[in-house]
Amino acid sequence: MANRYILRQVAQAALTIMMIVLLNFILFRMMPGSPERILLGRNPNVTAEALQQTKERWGLDKPLLPDQFVAYVVATAQGDLGYSYVYRGKPVADVLAERIGPTLLLFGLAELIAIVAGLSIGAYSGWRRGGAVDYVGNGISLILYSMPYFLIGMGLLVIFATGLGWFPTYGMVTPGATYASTWDHVVDILAHLALPLACVAIGLIGQYSILMRASVVETMNDDYVTTARAKGLTDGRVLRHHALPNALLPAVTLIAVNIGYVVAGAITAEKVFNWPGLGTLTVEALEARDFPVLQGIFLLLSISVVVANLIADLLYGRLDPRVRT
Amino acid sequence: MTTQVLTAGQLRRQRLALRAQGWRDFVRRFSRRREGVIGVAILALFTLLALAPVFFVGPLETAVTASGGRLEPPSPTHIFGTDELGRDMLNLTVHGTRISLMIGFLATVVTVSVGVVLGVISGFVGGRTDTILMRITDFFLVLPTFVLALVLTPIIRDALGGGGEIFGIRVSLLVIVVAIGITSWASTARIIRSQTLSLRGRAFVDRARVIGAGPVHTMMRHILPNVINLIVANAVLVFAGAVLTETALSYLGLGDPFQPSWGQILNAADQAGAPGLGAWWYLVPPGASIVLVVLAFTLVGGALDDVLSPKRTGRK
Numbered sequence: 001m002a003n004r005y006i007l008r009q010v011a012q013a014a015l016t017i018m019m020i021v022l023l024n025f026i027l028f029r030m031m032p033g034s035p036e037r038i039l040l041g042r043n044p045n046v047t048a049e050a051l052q053q054t055k056e057r058w059g060l061d062k063p064l065l066p067d068q069f070v071a072y073v074v075a076t077a078q079g080d081l082g083y084s085y086v087y088r089g090k091p092v093a094d095v096l097a098e099r100i101g102p103t104l105l106l107f108g109l110a111e112l113i114a115i116v117a118g119l120s121i122g123a124y125s126g127w128r129r130g131g132a133v134d135y136v137g138n139g140i141s142l143i144l145y146s147m148p149y150f151l152i153g154m155g156l157l158v159i160f161a162t163g164l165g166w167f168p169t170y171g172m173v174t175p176g177a178t179y180a181s182t183w184d185h186v187v188d189i190l191a192h193l194a195l196p197l198a199c200v201a202i203g204l205i206g207q208y209s210i211l212m213r214a215s216v217v218e219t220m221n222d223d224y225v226t227t228a229r230a231k232g233l234t235d236g237r238v239l240r241h242h243a244l245p246n247a248l249l250p251a252v253t254l255i256a257v258n259i260g261y262v263v264a265g266a267i268t269a270e271k272v273f274n275w276p277g278l279g280t281l282t283v284e285a286l287e288a289r290d291f292p293v294l295q296g297i298f299l300l301l302s303i304s305v306v307v308a309n310l311i312a313d314l315l316y317g318r319l320d321p322r323v324r325t
Numbered sequence: 326m327t328t329q330v331l332t333a334g335q336l337r338r339q340r341l342a343l344r345a346q347g348w349r350d351f352v353r354r355f356s357r358r359r360e361g362v363i364g365v366a367i368l369a370l371f372t373l374l375a376l377a378p379v380f381f382v383g384p385l386e387t388a389v390t391a392s393g394g395r396l397e398p399p400s401p402t403h404i405f406g407t408d409e410l411g412r413d414m415l416n417l418t419v420h421g422t423r424i425s426l427m428i429g430f431l432a433t434v435v436t437v438s439v440g441v442v443l444g445v446i447s448g449f450v451g452g453r454t455d456t457i458l459m460r461i462t463d464f465f466l467v468l469p470t471f472v473l474a475l476v477l478t479p480i481i482r483d484a485l486g487g488g489g490e491i492f493g494i495r496v497s498l499l500v501i502v503v504a505i506g507i508t509s510w511a512s513t514a515r516i517i518r519s520q521t522l523s524l525r526g527r528a529f530v531d532r533a534r535v536i537g538a539g540p541v542h543t544m545m546r547h548i549l550p551n552v553i554n555l556i557v558a559n560a561v562l563v564f565a566g567a568v569l570t571e572t573a574l575s576y577l578g579l580g581d582p583f584q585p586s587w588g589q590i591l592n593a594a595d596q597a598g599a600p601g602l603g604a605w606w607y608l609v610p611p612g613a614s615i616v617l618v619v620l621a622f623t624l625v626g627g628a629l630d631d632v633l634s635p636k637r638t639g640r641k
Contacts, residue, residue, distance in 0.1 A: 019464050027476060092401050146565075146619035148573055150591070151612045157600040158608065169601050264471030268573050272595070282472075283577055286479060293477050 004066060005317050013310040019300045024295055025072050081299065082292040092296040095281070100300075102172055103277030107266055109199055114204030121205065122212025126247075127239055129217060137209060144206030149265035153199040153272035160195060167195050170274035196273040201266055207258065212251045219247040249320055256312030260305045337428030354632045361628025367621035371614070375426040378419045385420045386412040396597075396604050398462050406606030408590075409597035417590055418610040424586040425568060426618070427494070428502055432567040437560045440513025445544050445552070447514065448521025459518070465511035471570060474504040478579045497581040505570050513559050554633040561629055565622035572615055587611035 075081075081092035125134035144152070161169040172192050219225060220243060228242040270279030278297055285293040331339070357363055374381060386392060405414035412486070430616070447458040484641045489496050518606035524530060525548075533543050574580065575588030582589065590611040599607040 016464060016467055020468070023473075027480065142623065143616060143620060146569075146616050146623060148569055148576070148615065150573070150576055151608075151615065154591070154594075154600050154608050154612070158603060158605045162601055162603040164481055186373050260467065260469040261467045261471070264573065267472070267475070268576055271577065272600070282475065286578055288473065289483070291480070294479075298472050301472050302467075306467055309467055324404050 006314060009310055009317070013306050016306050017303055020299065020306070021073055021076055022069075024076070024299050025069055027295060027298075028072070061312075067278065070294045076299070081296040084293050085288060085290045092292050095293055096278070096296050096300055096322060098274065099278050099281045102275055103266065103270070105278065106193065106196055106270070106275060106277060107262070109193075110200035110204060111262075113197070113201040114208055115255065118202070118205040118208025119212045119248070122209035122251070123239075123244060123247065125209065125215050126213040126216030126220070127243075129220075134213070138213070141206040141210050144203060145210065147203070147206075148268060149199060149203045150268035150272045152203055153196065153269050156195050156199055157272060162210065168192050172276050192273075192275075196269060196275050199269050199272070200262075200265065203269075208251070211248065211254045215247040215251045216243060217244045218250075220248065222246070251314055253312055256308055259308045263305060265302050336526040351632065355358030355628060358628035358631065360624040361632075364621040364628065367617055368625065371422055371426065371618055371621075374419050375423040378423050382413070382416045382419045385478045386416050388412075392416075396599075396602065396607070397428055398604075399606050405610045406604070408593065408607055409599075414606060414610050418583060418587070418614060419527045421585055421590050421611055422614060424498070424584050425571060425588070425615075428498055428505075428586060429564055429568040429573045431499075431502045432505035432509075433560055433564045433572065435502060436510045436563050436567065437513055437556060439506060440510035440559075441517050441549075441552070441556055443510070444517025445521050445548055448518040448549060449525055449540065449544050451525075455518075458514070462511045462514045462518075465508070466515070468508075470508035470511075471573065474508045474570065474574060475577065475579070477508070478504045478574060483531075486629065487497040495581050495584050498584060501571055501574055501579065504574070505567050507564065509566060509570070513556075513563060516555060516559055517552055520555050521548055524548055524551050557634050558629040559625060568615065568619055568622070587615050 079093050083095075084090050084092055084095050121133075121137055122311075125137045128134055157169060161167045168191055172189060191213070225238060225243050228238045266277075267279035267282050269275075270277050271283050274280060278301070281293065282297050285297065286291070378385075384390075388410045392413050393403050393411045395407070395411055396409055397403055397407040397411075403413050403415070405418065408417065421525070431454070443458055443462070447455045447462075478500055478520060480495060481503060485496055485500065491499060528545055532542060533547050535608055538546075572588035572591070575586050576592045576595070578592055580586055580589030580592060582593070588611075591608065594604070594607040594611075597604075599605075
């Protein structure tokens with residue numbers, strides 16, 4: 001049974017990715033300007049041959065369906081996403097590759113901190129429902145929940161960078177700096193990373209603690225928790241060995257489902273701090289109407305979200321045999 | 326036992342009385358939820374500002390009619406300070422209320438309408454229609470829809486031309502409404518579908534079919550009135566999401582500088598380097614407004630959900 005469950009999940013994810021590619025193809029044809037021009041970037045010095053080559057490569061002299069679509073799918077599968085308008089006709093895939101590192105660093109760390117901190121706070125306030133931590137924590141979480149990431153970021157920037165001068169205000173490294181050692185380089189990046197990281201982590205902690213609290217409260221009413229208490233186990237043991245493992249499952253799934261929204265917050269948070277990742281690239285592409293890059297970002301982010309969801313589903317199936325039907 | 330025969334007039338009066346009773350009941354139960362009442366009060370205040378901004382702070386200041394100096398901190402003449410063009414922040418924020426809430430409202434109408442139509446059809450018709458519609462819905466639920474809205478907005482705007490006005494609203498703002506609408510209906514459709522499914526099996530729907538009601542009539546007169554509670558509770562939460570999405574889109578530079586929403590003001594603050602200059606008064610008024618309004622919608626939505634959905638009563 002287990003294999004069939006995995007197979008079905010993978011098939012569903014593959015279908016979703018196909019739909020994303022189809023959607024991207026439709027968007028691509030909706031863009032203003034002729035497709036071959038879009039593919040080559042707004043380079044005025046394009047030779048007639050280059051134009052002809054592009055037309056053939058993408059099947060533009062053939063009918064829209066199925067030929068052009070097939071050509072598009074093949075090119076996308078090979079990682080050929082067209083050329084950027086802004087970066088002098090650089091391939092979109094290369095532009096994305098340059099920017100993905102900083103984003104992974106920022107959001108990987110932020111997710112890690114937020115999962116540990118958010119789940120602990122949520123579990124504790126759910127466990128001690130109505131207590132001081134629950135009351136204050138819930139209020140703060142609710143306010144953070146209503147706050148776009150970039151507002152948190154602007155607040156941090158005004159207080160800790162401009163006001164107190166503890167951290168640099170923008171970028172990932174000090175411009176023009178030379179480093180005596182690799183260590184100095186790392187320290188410089190960490191100083192730049194501190195505020196964006198705090199910004200995203202704070203935003204996420206609010207969400208995760210709300211999720212975890214609800215999940216713990218739900219679990220606490222279950223029969224097996226009552227049984228565990230009736231057996232005379234200590235509070236801590238009931239929480240750690242009985243309530244938490246079951247409460248964690250739905251919380252972790254919801255975190256995976258939420259990754260799509262985190263991605264959205266990511267874009268705005270990076271803009272506040274000029275963090276040179278995919279978010280800042282998105283803003284640059286928007287300003288320059290660099291459609292190929294925008295599309296590449298959309299494709300990359302949506303496929304990442306689908307894959308994240310797939311991994312969560314598979315993990316869930318592994319941890320909780322009840323869902324493997 | 327004698328059956329009392331009612332005239333049409335009596336019947337109508339009785340129905341009205343029942344409806345009034347239901348409404349009074351709802352108000353009584355809702356007013357017991359403190360957080361809901363606070364939310365309604367906050368929303369009422371902002372709605373007032375949105376309806377008559379000119380009455381409260383005069384016409385929207387422009388670079389020409391700016392009343393103060395460049396980036397002045399709060400003072401008795403400008404209690405919220407001024408921006409980099411010398412415009413009064415209070416004036417900008419109150420006018421921003423109108424834009425933000427208007428886009429939020431229109432986007433909510435579009436989102437909820439699409440979601441309800443697809444949800445009711447999917448749940449009521451069932452079969453292959455249901456399978457296909459729900460496959461699309463699930464697709465939109467997985468998709469990072471904000472990024473899609475981000476890509477769609479400039480494409481639609483370039484296609485439409487961007488300038489001009491429809492009903493006094495600039496096209497660039499309507500583009501945002503459309504972009505939010507087509508990307509965020511999926512969760513509404515899911516909720517409405519599951520409620521429709523449970524209604525479809527009820528006796529009164531069968532009864533309507535037996536006496537010859539067509540599917541459209543049944544959906545309009547029997548299903549829709551029974552999901553209206555759910556629609557209202559959901560719409561409130563959709564509104565909060567729409568305000569947040571609009572704010573983020575405008576902050577990223579997709580807003581309209583001539584009709585500034587709160588997000589657009591924050592975008593301008595960013596462009597002017599306000600965070601780096603320590604001009605906190607440029608950020609706090611629009612920022613606090615966003616948080617208050619979204620928080621208020623969340624509070625009201627939670628309270629409505631508790632009051633309107635019968636399952637939840639008696640549970641804290």
